Amino acid sequence: MEQNILIIGGNGLVGKTISRILKSRNPHINVFIGGRKGGKTDKDLRIDVTDPSSFKVIVEKKINLIILSVNDKEDHILHFAITHRIDYLDITKPTPALVKAYAIAGKADVNSRIVFSSGWMGGIVPGLVNALSDSGDINEVKLFVYYSVKDLAGESSAHFMAENVAVPFVYYQNDRPVSIRHFLDTEAFNFSFGIGKRSAYNFDVPDLYILNKVERISDVSVKMTYNSKFITWLLGAFQSLRIYNILSLKERKMIFGSSGNGDQSVFEIVVEDPSGQKKLSLQSLKGQAELTALSAVLHTEELLRNPHENKVYFSHQLHDPLSLMAQLHAYDSININVTQ
Secondary structure (H helix, E strand, C coil): CCCEEEEECCCCHHHHHHHHHHHHHCCCCEEEEEECCCCCCCCEEECCCCCHHHHHHHHHCCCCEEEECCCCCCCHHHHHHHHCCCEEEECCCCHHHHHHHHHHHHHCCCCCCEEECCCHHHHCHHHHHHHHCCCCCCCEEEEEEEECCCCCCCHHHHHHHHHHCCCCEEEEECCEEEEECCCCCCEEEEECCCCEEEEEEECCCCHHHHHHHHCCCCEEEEEEEECCHHHHHHHHHHHHCCCCCCCCHHHHHHHHCCCCCCCCEEEEEEEEECCEEEEEEEEECCCHHHHHHHHHHHHHHHHHHCCCCCCEEEHHHHCCHHHHHHHHHHCCCEEEEEEC
16 A cells, blocks of 8 residues: 655755655655645645645645654644544644643544654653653652753744743643642652763653653652753753743744754653662763654654554553664664663
8 A cells, every 4th residue: 555644844954854754764755844834845835724725735635654753733634634534643832732632543443553642852751760660650740851052943843932931831740730830849860871970850741740640650750961061051040030931932932943053862761660660761862852753753664564553642651661662773773781
């Protein structure tokens, strides 16, 4: 059967990286690129997520799977995929948008695979959490993120932080949501891969919701540090003084909008279960865009390879946890260490 895959937002940084990795690993697949301006070839489609009338070309090209890598605030593509029974993989949504889209899909008559992959680095963290626990009876998960301003990054994550840095969010303690703000409540953590001890601060990612509400883990928290200790301290000071509350959105975008030419991306997962505490450390030498794109490709390959039934998924639910970890570890620019 011919496989026609459409990457909407395929001209952005992550979209282009998904296309490159997907084509290199699966040369038999037809990959189409969707963007607001279209393009010069028959594989470049003009699709504007704010204009559902532009979606008819998706049916004309007999698309089997849509990978969404651009912000679709009104969930037009999700509704279209459900209505037309097209498989859908979404890597874009921050927590509030993910909860909204998940509710939409949960109430719909779904006759395709609807996959939400919006957790940290393409939705792989919950799968790696499950790979760490033999019993599956996990008491607590802590995720620590190292972010380099030198990393080559797209606009979406910076814009999310600019829009939401002054907005409270929740982590989970004793299965109860606790309201907090970004860049407060410092915790010292000794990062791997030569980074060393850093102060890490509150940070919102969809895995907080997914690990508590879907995986039923009672205690879940996420902390983040920047490669620059001064920047990390400064962002915390701005939050303590509530400076973000008085800055305009444009000014906040200037603060969070920096992007370099490339650097490593690192995150560490600490899991506590009845057998004790385990830590998984993951380093992507080519940065977060490469890792996010690879994760999207692994989810795509799993959908193509195995007959998962038509329903709503979070992306980690597609995989055997140990197999997912092994596939990530096999990629040439990714290093994974597990310690107990």
